Amino acid sequence: MQERQKLESAINGYLKAKQDLEDSIELIELGEMEDDADVIKDAEDTLHALLKTISRQQIETMLSGEADGMDCYIEVHSGAGGTESQDWASMMLRMYTRWAEKAGFKVDVLEVTAGEEAGIKAATIMVKGENAYGWAKTESGVHRLVRISPFDSQARRHTSFSSVWVYPVIDDTIDIEINESDCRIDTYRASGAGGQHVNTTDSAVRITHHPTGIVVQCQNERSQHKNRAQAWDMLRARLYERELQIREDKASAEAASKTDIGWGHQIRSYVLQPYQLVKDLRTGVESTSPQDVLDGALTPYMEAALAQRAYGTEGEDQVEDLV
Template identity: 50%
Template structure:
């Protein structure tokens, strides 16, 4: 790499670093860390275990973010010093090493930049994901299970804690639906760009004539509700049904009426839960998911009203958002961002960060455009 190229790359890296520091508002971040540190030292903190875990998790994440910024800044300084020393001493090895450092920092800065774009109202929360099979019969049910595995593998890659809350198995193969919770900072902000209709094109393994089949599955992502969200659900607005759980779980689960189905009558939203052994636990979990969905519904209605007032009504961007083609060629393509890859097996094994990052950038740009139009 020529000297001009190195200096240009270093300048670009520093410019991106500065924009990230500005977007994260490091002074505010430091103030929040100080407040959390003070709260974390309170002797009665662990009287409320759930709150204590949130405080310590938030503190750890914010401290980690500041540390990342400090490390990147230090590596940028080191790279510049190393390159200048290499020039003075005509040491090509030092200059090559400096170039390698700047090149590797580009990926670190790109990842950090994504975090600055997760600035939505609920982005920093954990996520509740529901997958439902759509048109396509048994292939659709199988596809829904493939998607569930994909997201579970993605969570596993990142070390995120996952809890499967409900699974409804299809008769022949696959699943009719499944709901699971991903507990991690910004899980909702990242996974929310996965919401919408997914399409699979392949030679059906369930067709004895080997014909090509197109099938669909819907992915819904909502933020985990918190006590401060104030979603009131009167008892008169819900119908609660209980039934025996199905699928794996043992005799104790399958022979008692522990599974719960809650129907929200005004919106016809239905939530089922059968993961817990107790009907009381399943009802509590189902109510939490129902509150999450109503929270998102309220947020969407508020956004829709704003667009109506602005005289600009657009279709939802979530529908038909991605195609997975396994025949006659291998390709996974996001129809919103244009991001694509021919590594289909890697995608189904959970390698979807490229799609998620592209989706986050696309969503941020759409919000920016909308704000300009409203302004």
């Protein structure tokens, strides 16, 4: 049923765009015959809006990967730099939450580890909606912020780093075997809001998978059992995403060697001082309005990264045309 709904949505979107195009052309012809500038302007406005819709639909045709249609987890981790990078991590958490809400997705906060003075050390959210993982998957990597630090009494410019990890929420049709003897389960008291119960019981759960070094944690529920179940689901999803990444690297080893994403290999820079610019270092897409980007205007960056994946390094012209 999910596959059918997805196909129906794509077909209906195409048919509606086709009808809107034909109607707009007829209106323009009618407006020219009757010399009615208002009719022509309305039709042209419809065509401009239709162009954006078609561009988005064209990008969505690239979301045909094995896990692209699934919900996703987004993890944000602060880098070295203490309070400054922790504040940057909290800004990024807000940015992805705003992006998801604007895209019509539902957001559940699963875990937040607060910083000592401000910001967060780490956080995990679940984004629910059609193609959530397909859209967000290219955001994994290191993000750099340059700004005048609000925590520096001398108002000096600071550079901060935070990392993002995106992986799909897998359903029951995908079987991931996990040997429980390979895992360590820790319980601890949750931090942040939640009332007296949260602060007096060990309801939060952390699972460490020793063979891969993957660590997941959940504290959004009051019940330790519910948090434990959610943490196991997150671990299964991380292992599944890891397998997908291994397959992709094997299939495109040459491309993977050119796009290494690790600590110190940032994918995007956000500069607030001495000038204002957000630039993606993979695709070259940039914006001179960082506040809009920090308020969730990430779709152009995601579209360009998806197009680059689809067309490869030889498709820079196609990427530019799409964006």
